[in-house]
Amino acid sequence: MMHCTMDDLLALRAGEGSAWARQHAAGCAACRAELEALYQRVAQLKALPVRRPARDRWPAVRDAVLGERRRRRGRWGVSGLAAAAALAGLLVFRPFWSEPIDAAELARVKQQSATLEQQLQRYDPDGRVTSGRSAALAAVLEDSIAVIDGELAQLGPMRAQARPADLVTLWQQRVDLMEQLVSVHVTRAAYVGL
């Protein structure tokens, strides 16, 4: 007697069985038992115990991500210097009447920076113990922020003539760095349950 193949049984399980397979299974106790065993096997596979990783791979993921961000910032830093030089040229030679004002955007990005400063103060980074890696990363970010602050200070006397768009660019760069700095401290604080 010809019985259902596993292909037939799987098709029956999926509701796609052939007319022959459906008819045969209806009248064949052995094939019905096989179909039931198939259902049970699948149910037991779904009920297998959940396995968990023995090691925490997040630190490796985080380090790789931070490394990529540092490299991107490094590339940006070089192009940023070029952009700063170009900016200086523009500030010296550009006509006073040529640029539209974008004061609202400048105010927004300054506010963003101030909010991040406050957020950073809440973590009191100077008053907490930190790992060597976090401290080194924070130092790099703080140095980069200091460079931006220096550029903003240099623009100070010329601020009346500086284009808001240029200032927005610098402030936005500061915000980006501040976000990374806050992330370093927030992540560390989360790790030690602060």
Add this chain to the structure above:
Amino acid sequence: MTISLAVPDILVARAKSGDLAALEALYRAFETPVYNLALRVLRAPEDAEDVLQETFLEVVRSIKQYRGEGHLWGWIRQIATSKALMRIRHDRVRETEELHEESAVGAGDVAGAGAMSPGTVPAQIDLERAFERLSETSRAVVWLHDVEGYTHEEIAEQMGKTVSFSKSQLARAHVRLRRMLDEGVSR
């Protein structure tokens, strides 16, 4: 699997902005299902951990491209599956093992071939061991289809194979599972 895979939208939004704390929270939410999927397919814990790491590196790099269509777990699972299958494709030694196994197993009729009595429920540990003895490709197809709920079309697309390949792999794997459970896994 009874793990809650729901994550708040605000967490996803923060992760998309690059917030490391939010990205870590996503990692914590999905590390177990990703690891479990990879382990079931690849069997070796080290390989599964590597897939876990590769998956989340990809998640961090690509999360901005996630548009919120469908469940986040579906998106992450797609990445994890792709990483796990990539490992199988790159491992030629295991491919040889698979060919050897398949040559020994047919997909002929099953009711007349074995002695499993109706109502027999093999112990779960035996099924787990039997499942681990399948080739990686077979395990991948069985796990993705029967447990994760992938269609044969989706499996075929992920594996770069045909739908009939996926179907025949599933059938052969079940024949082999049934036979191992019948004979006793230790033999």
